[in-house]
Amino acid sequence: MLQVTFIRENFEKAAQGLEKxxxxxxxxxxxxxxxxxxERKGIQLQRDQLQAEANSISKSIGQLMRSGNHAEAExxxxxxxxxxQQTKELETAYSEKELELTQLLYxxxxxxHESVPTGKxxxxxxxxxxxxxxxxxxxxxxxxxxxxxxxxxxxxxxxxVKISGxxxxxxxxxxxxxxxxxxxxxxxxxQKAGYMEIQPPILVNEDSGYGTGQLPDKEGQxxxxxxxxxxxIPTAEVPITNIYRNEILQEDQLPIKNVGFTPCFRxxxxxxxxxxxxxxxxxxxxxxxxxxxxxxxxxxxxxxxxSTYVQSLLKKLELPYRVxxxxxxxxxxxxxxxYDMEVFSAAQERWLEVSSVSNFETYQANRLKLRFRDxxxxxxxxxxLNGSALALPRIVAAILENNQHADGIKMxxxxxxxxxFEWIQ
RNA sequence: AGAGAGUUGGGUGAGUGGCUUAAACCAGCAGUUUGCUAAACUGUCGUACGUGUCAAAGCGUACCGGGGGUUCGAAUCCCCCACUCUCUACCA
Numbered sequence: 330m331l332q333v334t335f336i337r338e339n340f341e342k343a344a345q346g347l348e349k350x351x352x353x354x355x356x357x358x359x360x361x362x363x364x365x366x367x368e369r370k371g372i373q374l375q376r377d378q379l380q381a382e383a384n385s386i387s388k389s390i391g392q393l394m395r396s397g398n399h400a401e402a403e404x405x406x407x408x409x410x411x412x413x414q415q416t417k418e419l420e421t422a423y424s425e426k427e428l429e430l431t432q433l434l435y436x437x438x439x440x441x442h443e444s445v446p447t448g449k450x451x452x453x454x455x456x457x458x459x460x461x462x463x464x465x466x467x468x469x470x471x472x473x474x475x476x477x478x479x480x481x482x483x484x485x486x487x488x489x490v491k492i493s494g495x496x497x498x499x500x501x502x503x504x505x506x507x508x509x510x511x512x513x514x515x516x517x518x519x520q521k522a523g524y525m526e527i528q529p530p531i532l533v534n535e536d537s538g539y540g541t542g543q544l545p546d547k548e549g550q551x552x553x554x555x556x557x558x559x560x561x562i563p564t565a566e567v568p569i570t571n572i573y574r575n576e577i578l579q580e581d582q583l584p585i586k587n588v589g590f591t592p593c594f595r596x597x598x599x600x601x602x603x604x605x606x607x608x609x610x611x612x613x614x615x616x617x618x619x620x621x622x623x624x625x626x627x628x629x630x631x632x633x634x635x636s637t638y639v640q641s642l643l644k645k646l647e648l649p650y651r652v653x654x655x656x657x658x659x660x661x662x663x664x665x666x667x668y669d670m671e672v673f674s675a676a677q678e679r680w681l682e683v684s685s686v687s688n689f690e691t692y693q694a695n696r697l698k699l700r701f702r703d704x705x706x707x708x709x710x711x712x713x714l715n716g717s718a719l720a721l722p723r724i725v726a727a728i729l730e731n732n733q734h735a736d737g738i739k740m741x742x743x744x745x746x747x748x749x750f751e752w753i754q
Numbered sequence: 755a756g757a758g759a760g761u762u763g764g765g766u767g768a769g770u771g772g773c774u775u776a777a778a779c780c781a782g783c784a785g786u787u788u789g790c791u792a793a794a795c796u797g798u799c800g801u802a803c804g805u806g807u808c809a810a811a812g813c814g815u816a817c818c819g820g821g822g823g824u825u826c827g828a829a830u831c832c833c834c835c836a837c838u839c840u841c842u843a844c845c846a
Binding site: 370373376377378384386387388389391392394403405406407408412418541577698706708738 | 800805814827
């Protein structure tokens with residue numbers, strides 16, 4: 330969530346930022362924040378002073394008791410009743426005010442970076458880079474991936490329905506090998522690029538959900554194990570970033586670069602439609618995720634590094650792609666700047682999002698209490714960033730569609746050492 | 755899953771209702787001494803919010819696994835929860 334001190338010191342900038350996200354009444358919402366915080370401070374001052382008085386009375390009672398002056402002690406005691414009552418009231422008022430403030434802050438998204446274009450929807454996103462030529466398939470060799478996987482019997486949706494339900498495909502034979510090859514390729518590349526590999530839990534507790542911002546708003550998106558109060562992760566971002574929750578890092582530990590492979594689980598309630606056939610949207614899918622923890626002054630350089638890295642993967646896989654800078658209306662709630670990487674899927678003739686790389690600045694770190702100690706030994710909130718590198722299903726869809734021939738599908742050469750075969754036939 | 759024992763600062767670890775402002779030691783940091791290293795000595799050493807200030811120092815409040823309660827006063831007593839260890843059971 331946003332920091333109140335930031336809002337106080339950058340009121341106009343914050344208001345303009347929220348307006349870029351099409352939030353009406355941004356000024357008035359921010360004024361409310363400042364006012365609630367003022368009220369909170371006022372109550373805290375009264376409460377603390379009263380508490381100080383109570384503490385000193387208690388101490389004097391202790392001294393009287395020790396010196397055996399019980400009568401005097403009893404006398405002083407009687408005076409504490411009123412203070413106690415008042416303290417209790419102030420304590421309650423303080424908690425209420427703090428809760429009210431927090432709840433208001435939870436409703437405010439991150440302030441977009443100045444380079445974020447204004448806009449309402451995905452149509453207003455800015456294409457900043459395009460790479461590769463769009464493949465031209467003949468009409469006879471233009472099967473969408475949901476037909477190709479049947480033709481070659483490599484991914485089975487019906488079987489998934491039998492075992493689990495819609496959106497839980499079963500990967501078979503060369504389909505399963507392709508999954509494993511991609512995961513290993515992505516992890517090896519990340520290691521070469523200086524990332525430390527993490528294998529995190531894929532069930533997380535409530536605190537972790539709040540830390541990275543999935544809670545309180547998006548609990549409907551996560552599967553929940555009620556018996557144990559644990560959520561199935563929607564992305565490895567959650568467990569990996571929460572490693573650093575409530576930590577004060579030393580400056581020489583930064584930047585932190587982690588990579589993790591996990592399955593991801595999303596309920597996707599109510600988001601099914603014409604465009605989500607086949608591998609385009611699933612309840613369970615595999616993803617390799619990269620996470621950076623950075624000094625504030627280095628975080629945008631880190632974002633560019635991540636973007637370049639993700640693009641290098643797409644180039645090696647020989648997939649045509651484009652990079653979008655998301656507009657204010659399409660950007661995720663917690664992000665300050667997001668690049669989406671989309672690959673072209675030749676039979677569907679659509680761009681598919683395969684990675685989303687974001688800088689959250691201090692928005693997550695504030696909830697996470699993720700700080701670092703700077704050269705003056707002061708603690709500051711760190712910046713968190715993450716991105717997919719990469720999400721598998723749509724990559725698989727594009728590889729299958731773009732490389733299809735009449736007699737089989739040719740695998741990208743970079744994967745062949747991992748696969749042990751060149752063609753799916 | 756059952757029984758028992760635990761959870762105190764970066765680490766070890768004392769502390770069963772008020773001289774605890776959480777001892778002591780180790781590690782860390784700064785300094786003194788010193789051919790160098792080591793050692794010794796001195797000092798310092800938590801977080802958050804508030805207050806104060808140009809900034810700071812200082813001061814106040816809270817925090818001893820988390821939450822609630824008893825009390826004038828809680829690390830200490832009571833209740834709930836989480837986690838750790840040991841034994842038993844089970845299991846890959």
